[in-house]
Amino acid sequence: MSIHRNPSPWRHTAAAVAAALCLGASSLASAALFEDDEARRAILELRQRTEAQRLNAERVAEEQRQEISQLRRSLLELQTQIEALRGEIARQHGQNEQLLRELADIQRRQKDIAQGVDERLRKVEPAKVSVDGREFIADPTESRDFEAALAIFRKGEFPAAQAAFADFIKRYPQSGFRPTALFWLGNAQYANRDYRGAIANFRALLTASPDHPRAPEAVLSIANCQIELKDNAGARRTLDELVKAYPQSEAAVAAKERLARLR
Incomplete structure (x- = not known):
């Protein structure tokens, strides 16, 4: 008479553990794959944002350089105008001084003439x-x-x-x-x-x-x-x-x- 032996409980437990491990490993692998895709997308998005920020910064910097260049041109034009005004003021000041000298000379001659007339009048008028x-x-x-x-x-x-x-x-x-x-x-x-x-x-x-x-x-x-x-x-x-x-x-x-x- 042959004797049939039932598998031992330990064997069933080992098989269950092995199955569980296989399932866990598969889940871990899937999770790891998912996380890699997310990371790549995050990195790509970060790179895109960084590139966008860089391009925006370059654009802003270029605009600022253009504004600064325009300001320099404006300042140069203003300085030129100031120098021209200074020259004009100096010229007018010189003209004013000349006019003042001429006016003083005219007034002096007028006074001399008036005195001469008064003297002549005193000589002839009662x-x-x-x-x-x-x-x-x-x-x-x-x-x-x-x-x-x-x-x-x-x-x-x-x-x-x-x-x-x-x-x-x-x-x-x-x-x-x-x-x-x-x-x-x-x-x-x-x-x-x-x-x-x-x-x-x-x-x-x-x-x-x-x-x-x-x-x-x-x-x-x-x-x-x-x-x-x-x-x-x-x-x-x-x-x-x-x-x-x-x-x-x-x-x-x-x-x-x-x-x-x-x-």
């Missing part, structure tokens, strides 16, 4: 003068001639002074200088011992300008001429008239003293 406290209008030549005659008198050249004042009165009969000229003419005649001629001119002064500042002196001078002519009576009458007509004058004081000596 001007206000003041003599013996009286103001009036006189021509420049009239003033010069009077001053010239007076200067001769002050130098003690009485004959020449007499001639100069007589000529002045003849040339300027309506002059505001006339009363004073008559006074000095009379004094020159008195110094030249022409007493009658002096009396005539002193009286002409009193007739024309009885209120003239020189009038009291003229009356006193008439009395002096009368004394020189030995006309004491006439001198006393003249001195009395002086004291009555001009009591507050210095000439009146002198007249009183001379009256005391004549009486």
